[in-house]
Amino acid sequence: MTDPADRIDTSVPHSARVWNFLLGGTDNYPVDRQAGERVFATFPGMVAMAQQSRQMLRRVVRYLAGEAGVAQFLDIGTGLPTMDNTHEVAQRALPTARIVYVDNDPMVLDHARALLTSTPEGATDYIEADVRDPGAVLAEAARTLDYDRPVALMLMGILGLVPDFDQARSIVATLMDALPSGSHLAVYDGTDQDPDYTEAIRAYNAGSGAIPYTPRSPELITRFFDGLELLEPGVVPVTRWRPAPGQEDVPEVSCAGGVARKP
Template structure:
């Protein structure tokens, strides 16, 4: 049996902080302290976390049930919670295949919850960093067929790449080898709410975790350049195909979905 990965419980990690904000239990005192500091500065952070997660659920449901996607590459998975990507996708399409990617050792420890696939489908987990796209694609090819459409999910992860042009380059390098008809789904925190920005600045200054960089809605929209936007476009997460769980107000998070064009349609 492989040795358990070493988990540093003295330094907060974004995946565990997010788990805390979503009401999860897979976090440590240092993660809870960082999350509580953010919440004190910006009480809306919990609702932002929830509404972001709800958008992910709606996106996966749309892609599997309406767009016919049967393969998902979810980078920046985070810790298992309710309605993980494979659960939502395989409810609509039991044969769906999902690859999760994260770089937190605790996510690896919990990965067996992410690998509980339907008999008809498959799931896999890769421990890797989004900043190194090519090995991710190579490892994902064990489970996914890149000659067929894939849904690439970068949900809340690109803000952890401090340099915007690097974040755009990473996105382009991940999308480029995908088959026509593939999709990119993305959301990230935005810089248009001063209270949210102050909370993130305080978090970055005092937590010791990887800093997070909110970006403008326009910058987030540029991740989808060259793709055919799925209605309603790039919007606050509460406005992307809302359902009964969507808040009736916006949160400091914007996202959208784009489809890689199919030539000679």
């Protein structure tokens, strides 16, 4: 079998590794650090944005596994393992939770062993696949997930890598159509309202050679939830999505998201 490390292209940055760098991780290469530093030079708020986005993910998973009682998670665009990954947060609240991670970066596959720890009562799995092929994702995830029971679909920071909005909406619709009533959709992505952030992303897209990222307006992000029951407080900056006590005054960042339930 081919070693995943043999398929890693270290000449081109990858979003998962750049994000890892911005979060203070070490699973990245010089080309990723250079891309991240260019973004940071134009938009110093990028590190806070990465950190606060991750905080929202943890709060979302805690709510879904705890209050909502969702016992299955499909986390697409997993990224590299960090503290409090989806399965760790979910299984603390609900030990029987089953989690499937999906990413298309061979380096994530190489680190998947950190994502495959599980409580004895639950389960985790990792799929190397691309969000742009939702049929393949669903087929592979069926090894672990039961589509007759509610699933939380996590698309955190990944839809911006699909530049065509109609295609991105179609991907979300295909995935959600396969899931039963009571399933949830969680999304966040960068927004296009801060000129410094959009300029930093424009320069990143033009100069890095990586898959381009497309920030969108909160209104467009909201449309990913069409046909679903959008939960309070709606689509808001990630720092405003049900902040933890004492975090209500954290400054907003250029990233917005929300959670909705399938009726």
